[in-house]
Amino acid sequence: MALFDDAYTADPHPVLARLRGSGPVHRVRSAAGIPFWLVTRWDEARQVLTDASLSKRQPVDQLPAPLRAALATQMLLRDPPDHTRLRRLVSAAFTGRRVQALEPEIVRITDRLLDGLATEAEPDLIGRFAVPLPFAVICELLGVPEEDRGPFRAWSDVIITGGSGPAGMAEAMAEIVAYFRDLIARKAARPAEDLLSALLDVLDDGDDLVGMALLLLVAGHETTANLIGNAVYLLSRWPDQRDRLRDDPDLLPALVEEVLRLASPAATSTYRVTTRPTTIGATTIPAGEQVLVSLLAVNRDPERFAAADTLDLERGDAGHLAFGHGVHFCLGAPLARLEARVALGRLLGRFPDLRPAVPAEDLRWRSGLLMHGLEALPVRLTGA
Numbered sequence: 269m270a271l272f273d274d275a276y277t278a279d280p281h282p283v284l285a286r287l288r289g290s291g292p293v294h295r296v297r298s299a300a301g302i303p304f305w306l307v308t309r310w311d312e313a314r315q316v317l318t319d320a321s322l323s324k325r326q327p328v329d330q331l332p333a334p335l336r337a338a339l340a341t342q343m344l345l346r347d348p349p350d351h352t353r354l355r356r357l358v359s360a361a362f363t364g365r366r367v368q369a370l371e372p373e374i375v376r377i378t379d380r381l382l383d384g385l386a387t388e389a390e391p392d393l394i395g396r397f398a399v400p401l402p403f404a405v406i407c408e409l410l411g412v413p414e415e416d417r418g419p420f421r422a423w424s425d426v427i428i429t430g431g432s433g434p435a436g437m438a439e440a441m442a443e444i445v446a447y448f449r450d451l452i453a454r455k456a457a458r459p460a461e462d463l464l465s466a467l468l469d470v471l472d473d474g475d476d477l478v479g480m481a482l483l484l485l486v487a488g489h490e491t492t493a494n495l496i497g498n499a500v501y502l503l504s505r506w507p508d509q510r511d512r513l514r515d516d517p518d519l520l521p522a523l524v525e526e527v528l529r530l531a532s533p534a535a536t537s538t539y540r541v542t543t544r545p546t547t548i549g550a551t552t553i554p555a556g557e558q559v560l561v562s563l564l565a566v567n568r569d570p571e572r573f574a575a576a577d578t579l580d581l582e583r584g585d586a587g588h589l590a591f592g593h594g595v596h597f598c599l600g601a602p603l604a605r606l607e608a609r610v611a612l613g614r615l616l617g618r619f620p621d622l623r624p625a626v627p628a629e630d631l632r633w634r635s636g637l638l639m640h641g642l643e644a645l646p647v648r649l650t651g652a
């Protein structure tokens with residue numbers, strides 16, 4: 269039986285609840301027929317995400333030559349001690365202070381996008397707000413100049429949506445790698461107050477830096493867009509919690525954590541490979557097999573979370589694994605949280621009656637295993 273079919277895309281939770289109920293790990297197949305192991309319970313997810321014998325290294329030999337080097341060096345696809353070295357270097361540049369310093373710019377970008385929304389009758393919140401916001405923030409963070417953002421946006425859209433098939437994707441990747449090489453050369457000649465310039469101080473201007481820039485662009489874009497869209501969707505499903513938030517805007521951080529838990533924007537971890545036989549629960553996975561953690565499933569594990577399927581702003585327990593766990597824990601989590609708080613705070617503050625313009629069953633979710641977010645979310649901004 270196909271697990272990851274259209275019914276799964278429309279609502280993954282019944283499938284995941286059934287799997288989780290029958291055990292912590294399952295041998296399944298992707299829609300393309302590729303076998304892997306899916307972890308569906310919280311305890312076992314922590315075990316897998318901290319087990320150093322599971323490797324992040326993935327074969328990249330099928331990729332086109334210009335990409336191979338840059339992708340092979342991405343931190344997310346490396347193991348300690350190589351990963352540790354890169355992570356330490358990038359953490360020294362991508363600091364809490366740098367994230368905080370972005371707040372006024374995030375507010376400015378948000379308000380500009382909200383002005384645009386206000387001119388439309390039923391704007392698509394995803395296309396007109398949730399996607400362009402993190403894109404503009406990443407550009408700001410990396411130091412992509414305004415005048416370059418048009419083509420940059422087009423390539424990154426192809427990479428993120430995968431919409432143009434493998435050939436279009438490879439072409440867009442090659443363009444973006446070439447663009448980053450050029451931008452890095454410009455930053456080397458004239459450093460600015462941005463992350464790329466700061467990274468130039470600690471990384472060579474070659475593959476490591478291009479790989480890092482690509483990773484930040486891809487990792488921080490669709491995930492954050494999904495978080496914003498999923499939050500608006502969930503609030504429309506739980507009007508009592510929407511009212512609680514209206515009465516007490518200090519609950520905004522709690523909302524962000526509950527959305528991360530209940531509608532995890534990265535639906536799964538990235539793949540890990542067993543390097544030796546690994547026992548999870550009663551199952552021993554042989555060496556050389558791919559393992560994926562279903563973050564959607566583990567964040568609703570009833571053994572870990574009371575009333576796990578309910579949005580509860582008073583839960584006061586942020587034990588979700590939506591940003592992963594262990595050495596690859598999301599580097600951008602503070603930025604994602606800041607963006608979501610600013611975006612949702614200003615959106616709901618300005619349009620208190622905001623609600624979806626179509627019934628929930630007409631909404632389309634993005635297909636694929638790795639992401640969980642809406643393709644589009646038409647909204648009405650006022651109560652009229």
Ligand code: HEM
Pocket residue numbers: 343344345355406483484485487488489491492495532533534536537538539589590591592593595596597598599600601603604
């Ligand atoms: C890693 C989720 C936003 C940069 C991860 C991982 C998850 C995740 C689950 C770990 C994957 C694994 O262990 O297999 C999310 C979610 C986000 C978000 C749900 C938004 C709601 C961002 C942002 C950035 C970012 C805004 C940067 C601008 C990264 C990087 C890694 C990572 C660089 C790799 C860390 C490493 O390998 O050490 N993210 N992410 N993420 N994320 Fe995020």
